[in-house]
């Protein structure tokens with residue numbers, strides 16, 4: 001039985017370290033950087049119970065919550081200044097409260113010198129479980145690392161989605177996300193798991209995400225038994241794309257479900273006024289897989305009404 005060491009980094013930020021003493025991958029598992037996304041927290045506590053008897057080689061560091069104050073208030077952002085921590089990596093020791101917090105997280109991860117990173121997130125209650133593979137924007141990232149990411153993702157049982165094309169990836173500051181920074185600065189395979197609904201502790205989603213993590217660890221030979229997720233992904237390789245946006249605020253009534261494949265120009269749903277008058281139709285601009293639909297029925301003007309994945313690789 002391997003022993004877990006708990007280390008407090010600062011004010012509520014805690015990591016658990018589990019080592020076998022046998023040479024193998026050094027894995028970092030992070031959760032709850034978005035404070036209202038709690039499934040990953042439950043996955044970490046489940047892994048803390050199971051890994052001491054399952055881990056055969058290498059070592060694992062687990063962070064149950066990267067945003068403990070956001071967790072208490074059920075806020076996506078960092079409560080002190082309202083910023084999205086997952087767009088600020090590697091942080092700044094002299095910057096704002098969130099930049100300093102991110103700097104502390106990043107220093108702790110970077111000093112550990114990991115070989116692999118899994119970051120646990122959730123999406124809308126109307127979504128399918130998927131795994132995002134970050135975009136290589138640094139020349140120091142080898143193709144072997146990208147192949148390794150795809151290989152691991154195939155073992156996760158989750159639908160595989162490569163990130164936006166580079167201009168959108170940069171526009172959304174995704175190279176400053178934790179997984180984007182791990183890939184592009186450390187040059188290590190790094191995966192973002194999007195499993196389950198934010199704000200809800202959904203039992204099935206905890207199981208799917210825990211199985212995904214254990215299956216990927218098993219694929220790297222880290223466990224003393226073979227593990228394969230029983231979840232069935234939507235086959236194929238997909239690329240994250242922008243869903244069409246609304247031109248009116250109103251009630252969005254979807255015509256499709258998460259997990260549906262849609263054709264170009266297919267109706268995704270309609271926006272109605274609160275009096276029941278149809279304001280507009282929302283149609284897909286390309287053939288796609290519907291990854292998620294909005295959690296709230298009232299949508300704003302210029303809001304994207306879905307997260308879609310394209311089947312065709314977008315331009316770099």
Ligand SMILES: [Zn+2]
Pocket residue numbers: 034037121122
């Ligand atoms: Zn998130």
